[in-house]
Amino acid sequence: MAESDNIVVETAEKIFADLADPQTINNDKKNSWQAPLWQALSEAGLPLSWVPDDLGGSGASLADGFALLNAAGRFAVSVPLAETMLAGWLLAQAKIASPEGEMTVLPASPKDRITLDADGSLSGRSRGVPFAKAAKHFAVLAHGKDGVSIALLDAAKARIETGLNVGYDHSDTVTLDKVQPVTLKAAPKGFDQTTMLLMGGVARSLQIAGALESMLDISVRYSNERVAFEKKISKFQAVQHNLARLAGESAAALAAATSAADAIANAKAFDDEVYLEAASAKIRCAEAAEKGGAIAHQVHGAIGFTLEHILHRYSLRALAWRDDFGSESYWAVELGKLVANRGADELWPLVASR
């Protein structure tokens, strides 16, 4: 998944560079850049990358879509690109066509559950839903007495309490009270909330890895410019070793995330091996967001702590993304249970399965 060998990523990077330059959008207090960016992304068919042509999307491969999310992470764009992609992907699982416009998915946390009532309506509460306020439609995974269903919902029919995550992006609480969906179909056999959350977790992992790539870049650049004690701070061994650790965290995050993306893109089913890949990616990327982000800030000193500097666009968003679709603590417990349940002598065969 090299960064510029596919047309989807090239297109996206050009749009981001033109319309989401980090310094420009950081200076724009009214967020007037968001609408033109979203329009350009939509015209290029990127938000519906994972939706087949016959369901209204642009039918890109899973691999290309994952690479696109990694690029979006490098620019830390705060528009619902990942969310709309995930929503389109979820709807496509049940052969539901995607509408135009912004979407998001719910539930976004393993603690929440949406239920399908006998009358075909949906009820339940979902917390920490990214960009719910901006979405025109929701893709919902619901539990009914006959199993799991996937539904397309008009966002206007839900009650939304707005909130912000630590990255200053919308993270809202969505309450459904007997809402009739636009379309509702049974989920394919074996598809459940865990599958959806793992997919969301891998999307966030790729975004975190991308943000860390950018944090490394701007930290290296800054250390080569900033002079203290009469030399560039990049010449101090303590700073060099910190940046080497940041490079390691960035590399580990990228390796874990791209490996999980590759596993999903080539998987026949969400088996234990894919579970290991996806859960590990979310756990390791979240850890890297904490450790790597701290180093990026340390290198920048006070200027990196200001709103006027772009560093926080990456560092805070990477921290915020840890919380979506199950935190690293959640997935660590689940992965630990899986490993314990398989037994000690089955751990190595699982790790060495690919």
Place this chain on the structure above:
Amino acid sequence: MTAALRFDPIRLPEKCEQLRKEVRAFLAEEIAAGTFDPHKPNREDTDAPEFSRRVGAKGWLGMTWPKKYGGQERSFLERYVVTEEMRVANAPTRRFFVADRQSGPVLIKYAPEHIKMEILPRICRGEICFAIGMSEPNSGSDLFAAKTRATKTDGGYLINGTKIWTSSAHIADYMIAIFRTSQPTKENRRHGLTQFLVKMKQPGIQVNPIGQITGQYEFNEVVFTDFFVPDDHVLGEVDGAWKQATSELAYERSGPERFLETYYVLTELVRAVGPNPDTRSAEGIGRLVAQLHTMRRMSVSVAGMLEAGKEPVVEASIVKDIGTVWEQQLPHRVRDLAAFVEETATNRETLERQLDFAIKTAPKLTIQGGTTEVLRGIIARGLGLR
């Protein structure tokens, strides 16, 4: 272009999985026959000459080398599988792993043809053991401060001086060492060192064992007194070892042995907590497994880069930095997580014995084969900071 290093998600090809089955079956037979106990990483008999020969007979030593030297011309990914399975099983690889990993490749690159024909097939058969003579009493990480002298004489060189911390020197048949053939120059302080092949177990070489804090005697002081090395044992360019030393590092630093050295305590922890762990144990195990999985994927990726003919020195340094810090912390994390394990856990004694050894082993992991500080210096150079 970003400064970030990419580790592409290499998957092991199907033939590797067949090979893995063969290696596991072989190791199971060896364990059943009593060659070694996989639960005892701290056994005394880490040197197992007969086992070494049987591994050689399987064709698992020098796997990637040309057939004319006894190799198999198989891929780095296949070698990777053999290495990781041996390591996870705690197999006694001491006799052959240095020769297989780095001494053989150095000989292939720099030794005269007749030396290659003589020695490489014997490595492949598991007959001979190699040591590496780098550190000296006053030069460790600062390799180019080495002082042991090789003085030109008729038909070869006379060696005088001392190497130290030399693993396996007490059992080694050969050593690949660097000796000083000239003084460094003002322009290049790395100039003046030459790489040599040294035949051990001869007069003029004295090997003195050094006790380690684990209670083992694996490394040594090696004293050379007017020891003669013939001209055809010079490896590569006279005075130019500094050009040769770095390219090998990717082989040495990225392998599965760089994060699996204390792996056994994780297996025993999983056994001790049983199938229904409490939340604390589950989370701890989950994080450790996620970290392990990530490092292995990075390490496999580097094997793929080597297979593609690249020299991923910086990537390998990252794997070793993260990997050795992890395997160093692992016994302490496992100790934390095992604190509330039931007294009745069937493997409690095994786990405690293993932890005792792993905790004593831990300090060396971030020192041997390139310290953490040296590695971070290499990574920093890769980032353009030096």
